Amino acid sequence: MPALTFNPPRKILILDDNFNILLLYHTLVTEMGHHVRTTTDGHEALKWLGEENFDLILTDMRMPVMGGLEFIRRVRAAKYKTKIIAITAFQNLADANQLSKYDVYACLLKPVLLIKLEEIIRQALAG
Numbered sequence: 001m002p003a004l005t006f007n008p009p010r011k012i013l014i015l016d017d018n019f020n021i022l023l024l025y026h027t028l029v030t031e032m033g034h035h036v037r038t039t040t041d042g043h044e045a046l047k048w049l050g051e052e053n054f055d056l057i058l059t060d061m062r063m064p065v066m067g068g069l070e071f072i073r074r075v076r077a078a079k080y081k082t083k084i085i086a087i088t089a090f091q092n093l094a095d096a097n098q099l100s101k102y103d104v105y106a107c108l109l110k111p112v113l114l115i116k117l118e119e120i121i122r123q124a125l126a127g
Contacts, residue, residue, distance in 0.1 A: 010035070012055060012121075014057075015057070015060060015071065017064060029121065032121065049080055085108065
């Protein structure tokens with residue numbers, strides 16, 4: 001019989017300007033057994049990053065006030081090493097090229113299949 005392994009809950013920060021998407025991702029990640037903080041505001045997310053450690057960030061790329069690319073720039077400028085998964089509804093090669101400069105773990109196109117998102121989250125947290 002294989003040995004059981006226990007993976008402790010991880011802390012995940014999720015940003016999206018669409019409340020329904022936030023709720024969907026929050027439900028998925030909590031059902032995976034992790035702790036989640038959600039926000040529609042990149043400034044609030046940056047404040048939280050200064051106060052606590054997160055194991056993973058999921059961020060939408062197109063948000064008002066502070067877009068995902070600007071948020072990612074600021075995260076990396078502040079020297080946070082947290083893995084980031086970017087999610088976008090737009091196939092923009094310029095953004096994709098920018099993301100590679102900021103060590104983004106993965107970029108997913110909306111609509112994201114939840115099974116695919118769960119798989120990417122598991123891979124990001126395992127590595």
